[in-house]
Ligand SMILES: Nc1ncnc2c1ncn2[C@@H]1O[C@H](COP(=O)(O)OP(=O)(O)OP(=O)(O)O)[C@@H](O)[C@H]1O
């Protein structure tokens with residue numbers, strides 16, 4: 341076979357898979373994923389803690405349920421910020437990751453080597469550490485052509501979260517391209533398609549389907565990682581909950597409120613996880 | 628690339644002393660053969676004898692180590708070779724069909740002329756529909772490969788290759804993955820092609836087909852051509868014991 345394919349992978353075996361579930365070959369629903377059982381347990385725990393709290397509460401205080409109800413709009417506002425951060429991060433991370441993933445299958449050896457190294461580095465670095473680096477290393481404003489561009493903390497946090505997303509998506513792209521049988525490349529080659537045409541007209545369109553489930557999986561993991569940005573005091577769900585607890589100053593609210601936030605995440609992420617699994621099943625039959 | 632002064636009375640494909648190794652493994656040890664325009668030749672031989680390797684060298688899917696392959700006078704073993712120009716002249720059909728699964732049959736056929744040859748879409752579509760009829764797949768234009776049988780997919784693959792209007796067609800065991808019923812359909816299509824004067828090089832285990840259609844049959848073993856001849860004499864008067872053994876096993 342001509343050179344077009346042989347150098348598509350640099351270090352295929354060098355995956356120090358910390359975040360294993362993103363691997364394409366791990367297509368079977370794996371144990372770590374959200375199951376209905378997790379939801380039941382979560383809600384049961386929430387109800388239990390609230391009830392126990394209610395029973396023990398001093399009669400003079402407002403009930404836990406009433407307090408939770410009172411703060412719900414504020415908490416939802418914070419949670420909405422988590423979702424906003426997840427949206428922006430997945431968009432940036434996907435675009436950068438697509439470029440990096442294509443770099444990993446480039447015909448140019450240096451581009452391949454650099455892309456592979458960047459991918460492995462950001463894929464295997466702890467998300468929290470990356471977040472810290474971005475927050476403390478990126479200046480709070482930029483001077484560009486005499487215009488000062490402010491860089492608020494939440495944008496830095498978004499960049500910090502986009503980096504691991506980028507690296508993981510880069511692997512998704514590489515894995516999907518490599519999962520396309522050699523015969524497709526050979527057939528295209530023998531029809532006089534250029535390598536670029538083969539990639540864009542034949543290989544990548546077939547990859548979209550294969551990339552969708554792991555990409556959604558990545559999004560769910562990203563969403564669950566967004567509370568990490570509370571370390572810089574961005575007003576997301578974690579921070580909001582902290583503020584509510586500080587305002588109420590009641591220790592019996594601590595567990596119910598964090599449990600409440602946890603349930604919000606579950607309600608948001610669970611349908612995504614189920615949908616991912618159903619897509620995987622559907623595509624597994626077709627491909 | 629040097630303009631070749633090839634004329635149709637010279638061999639369309641001319642291989643001379645072709646050597647090819649994969650690492651330390653020498654797979655082709657000096658293959659020479661000539662194919663004239665309009666001829667149909669069959670290459671037979673045991674598994675691993677290098678038939679696929681050779682046929683893939685003709686359209687530069689495999690580079691060769693030494694020797695020469697001329698396609699219409701153009702040297703394939705030339706570092707300056709314009710592979711795309713070569714492949715526009717040489718069509719290839721594979722054992723595993725290799726249709727593009729995300730495109731319909733018609734799109735599979737139309738895509739290369741439009742994208743590679745930059746031809747007019749309407750014109751290409753007309754030609755593609757004509758080819759669909761030719762390979763007897765009327766009504767399957769809008770089916771996806773996954774919805775077609777193996778034999779039907781293989782005929783789409785043949786039509787896809789023909790849409791590029793090649794001068795030579797290479798077939799690498801194109802019926803090996805098919806059940807006996809559908810083998811016939813595919814062989815019929817190839818036979819018609821050969822009878823229309825398409826230059827064909829086939830690797831095949833279909834001895835009946837080779838006997839009836841081929842102008843010349845080559846028997847390869849361990850990277851060399853052991854014996855060759857027109858089918859009439861080849862199948863009845865083979866001299867080399869290896870050929871005889873192979874023929875006795877397969878016939
Ligand atoms: N890409 C490759 N890299 C290394 N070795 C190869 C490669 N392709 C083929 N070979 C080896 O070359 C030899 C000839 O293979 P080839 O596919 O040409 O045989 P064949 O005559 O077509 O056999 P079959 O009838 O089974 O298709 C085999 O030993 C095979 O293992």
Ligand SMILES: [Mg+2]
Nearest residue numbers: 678679680800
């Ligand atoms: Mg073969």
